[in-house]
Amino acid sequence: xxxxxFSNPIVRWIDHRLPVFTFMHHEMxxxxxxxxxxYWWNFGSLAGIVLVIMLITGIVLAMHYTPxxxxxxxxxxxxxxxxxxGWLIRYIHANGASFxxxxxxxxxxxxxxxxxxxxxxxxxxxLGVLILLLMMATAFMGYVLPWGQMSFWGATVITxxxxxxxxxxxxxxxxxxxGFSVDNPTLNRFFSLHYLLPFVIVGVVVLHIVALxxxxxxxxxxxxxxGKQDSIPFHPYYTVKDMFGLGVFLIFFAGVVFFLPNAMGHxxxxxxxxxxxxxxxxxPEWYFLPFYAILRAIPDKLLGVVAMFASIGVLxxxxxxxxxxxxxxxxxxxxxxxxxxxxxxxxxxTYLGGKPPEGIYVILSRLGxxxxxxxFLILLPGxxxxxxxxxxxxxxxxxxxxxxxxxxxxxxx
Amino acid sequence: MAETHEGATRRDFIxxxxxxxxxxxxxxxxWPLIHQMNPAADTLALATTEFDVSGVxxxxxxxxxxxxxxxxxxxxxxKEIEEANAVDIGNxxxxxxxxxxxxxxxxxxxxxxxxxxxCVPLGQKATDPxxxxxxxxxxxxxxxxxxxGRIRKGPAPANLMVPPYEYISDTVIRIG
Numbered sequence: 001x002x003x004x005x006f007s008n009p010i011v012r013w014i015d016h017r018l019p020v021f022t023f024m025h026h027e028m029x030x031x032x033x034x035x036x037x038x039y040w041w042n043f044g045s046l047a048g049i050v051l052v053i054m055l056i057t058g059i060v061l062a063m064h065y066t067p068x069x070x071x072x073x074x075x076x077x078x079x080x081x082x083x084x085x086g087w088l089i090r091y092i093h094a095n096g097a098s099f100x101x102x103x104x105x106x107x108x109x110x111x112x113x114x115x116x117x118x119x120x121x122x123x124x125x126x127l128g129v130l131i132l133l134l135m136m137a138t139a140f141m142g143y144v145l146p147w148g149q150m151s152f153w154g155a156t157v158i159t160x161x162x163x164x165x166x167x168x169x170x171x172x173x174x175x176x177x178x179g180f181s182v183d184n185p186t187l188n189r190f191f192s193l194h195y196l197l198p199f200v201i202v203g204v205v206v207l208h209i210v211a212l213x214x215x216x217x218x219x220x221x222x223x224x225x226x227g228k229q230d231s232i233p234f235h236p237y238y239t240v241k242d243m244f245g246l247g248v249f250l251i252f253f254a255g256v257v258f259f260l261p262n263a264m265g266h267x268x269x270x271x272x273x274x275x276x277x278x279x280x281x282x283x284p285e286w287y288f289l290p291f292y293a294i295l296r297a298i299p300d301k302l303l304g305v306v307a308m309f310a311s312i313g314v315l316x317x318x319x320x321x322x323x324x325x326x327x328x329x330x331x332x333x334x335x336x337x338x339x340x341x342x343x344x345x346x347x348x349x350t351y352l353g354g355k356p357p358e359g360i361y362v363i364l365s366r367l368g369x370x371x372x373x374x375x376f377l378i379l380l381p382g383x384x385x386x387x388x389x390x391x392x393x394x395x396x397x398x399x400x401x402x403x404x405x406x407x408x409x410x411x412x413x
Numbered sequence: 414m415a416e417t418h419e420g421a422t423r424r425d426f427i428x429x430x431x432x433x434x435x436x437x438x439x440x441x442x443x444w445p446l447i448h449q450m451n452p453a454a455d456t457l458a459l460a461t462t463e464f465d466v467s468g469v470x471x472x473x474x475x476x477x478x479x480x481x482x483x484x485x486x487x488x489x490x491x492k493e494i495e496e497a498n499a500v501d502i503g504n505x506x507x508x509x510x511x512x513x514x515x516x517x518x519x520x521x522x523x524x525x526x527x528x529x530x531x532c533v534p535l536g537q538k539a540t541d542p543x544x545x546x547x548x549x550x551x552x553x554x555x556x557x558x559x560x561x562g563r564i565r566k567g568p569a570p571a572n573l574m575v576p577p578y579e580y581i582s583d584t585v586i587r588i589g
Contacts, residue, residue, distance in 0.1 A: 153532065153553075156530070156531040156532070157530040157531060157532065157553065159531075160529075160530040160531035161530065163531075174451060174452065175447070175450050175451055176450070177452075178450055178451065178452055178453070178456070179452045179456045179480070179481060180452065180456075180460075180480035180481055180482060181480065181481035181482045181526075182481075183456075183481050185452075185453070185456065189450065275478075275481055275482070275483070276476060276478065276483045276533060277533065278532040278533040278551075278552065278553060280552050281552070282532065282553050296554060296568075299568055300568070300570075301529060301530075301568055301569070301570045302570075304568070356555075357554055357555050358555060
């Protein structure tokens with residue numbers, strides 16, 4: 001394997017002993033990428049950038065935050081009022097969590113639409129689902145740290161989910177709390193884990209990228225790269241495209257941070273935690289609402305918790321539920337319709353999760369939950385058998401250049 | 414090869430034995446690291462609360478803190494006690510007679526934590542919604558409790574817990 005020729009002698013000296021420059025050249029420069037990627041492929045690198053933003057702002061916030069029930073709320077208010085640019089850093093971190101989920105949810109639905117979870121990318125997909133789970137745990141524990149009313153009661157409700165486990169449930173909840181209710185020991189350990197888990201996410205992201213670079217990106221046609229005429233080097237083509245996408249993203253992100261910083265938060269979290277009074281409407285952060293709707297849709301405590309975890313569990317086994325060999329929805333007419341139904345279902349569940357559990361909202365939540373599991377457990381395996389896909393192009397170049405390959409089209413001309 | 418058979422068995426034994434010792438050692442080290450998360454000695458030391466119930470007038474309810482959780486002390490009216498007893502126990506989701514839940518029928522002592530997901534039910538104040546059975550109502554996920562704190566409707570699986578308590582004098586209870 002011959003590496004690139006670096007002109008700088010110091011770079012050459014280092015690279016000979018520690019081939020980091022060769023590695024970067026392979027994976028970020030010449031890395032062959034399908035030439036037909038659309039803008040939905042921007043969200044992977046965007047998620048990585050948001051993760052870095054969250055790490056930097058989080059480490060800085062930890063320099064000013066006090067993880068103690070008597071001081072946590074005050075220390076957050078001090079960050080907002082007294083620490084230089086504390087308001088900015090905290091608003092970036094708090095809204096960054098929401099934007100992280102927006103970016104990652106788009107990234108996931110892109111994968112669902114274009115069949116990016118199919119062979120040979122099953123492990124890549126499963127690592128992605130693991131990242132989602134870690135993100136949820138991290139976001140949940142981060143939301144507890146300001147020690148407002150929503151922090152406290154969110155922590156109470158979510159940790160109590162584990163009490164549904166038969167036999168060991170109560171034992172696990174006490175272990176999570178370090179006491180008989182959510183209290184100072186709970187806040188301490190949540191702070192510790194909230195600091196740890198992002199670095200675990202970084203580790204899984206590295207594995208996610210290693211798995212990605214094994215076979216390269218999927219593409220809107222969902223067919224394999226057949227040769228050099230189907231791909232372009234990652235740099236400068238996709239680095240520039242990703243930078244442009246980042247610029248557009250930052251316009252929206254900065255808009256919210258500067259003009260609507262509390263739009264996605266809940267006013268009750270500006271009331272200090274009170275263990276004796278539950279707020280009238282406990283609502284989790286918006287990115288948990290579809291799962292919360294599924295939890296509440298089922299009238300049995302244990303089954304509700306099981307269904308909530310199963311809603312993510314089905315994503316783990318998705319590569320084996322959808323057996324159709326065609327990846328992209330562009331060539332699957334029926335799958336394509338139901339993809340949009342699933343997206344609408346998830347949007348509806350998000351809306352319902354934020355509504356009180358009564359009347360029509362409960363009925364719709366049940367229908368939404370039913371469809372969600374129907375889609376993954378019955379519809380997708382069924383479609384793999386009954387759907388007739390449209391004919392696939394022979395290569396990525398063919399739809400653009402008319403026939404088979406670039407060479408072949410020249411012959412015809 | 415005869416010696417392969419004998420040698421393989423002995424080597425297998427050493428593999429299994431050392432792996433087992435390793436696993437036992439790992440478990441021994443893991444336990445302190447897990448158990449440190451359980452309630453510490455000072456947390457456990459705060460595990461009892463004393464309360465004088467004589468100040469709680471008939472029809473009134475007071476919330477006491479025990480182990481960081483609210484405890485409801487409700488001085489029930491004759492009507493409420495009657496309602497709590499006039500129930501076909503067999504039809505309850507978590508069957509329990511009212512007499513099993515109180516040591517003095519007029520003074521009901523309950524842990525004020527919904528058995529669903531741990532919210533504090535409403536019903537302590539006269540102005541609170543008390544649900545369809547006049548006891549408590551949990552606003553989080555809509556569980557209704559009766560005047561004995563028993564679950565009647567909603568997602569909660571069990572009755573409001575009766576904490577361990579005793580009268581250490583005529584009017585003072587010790588919870589825990």
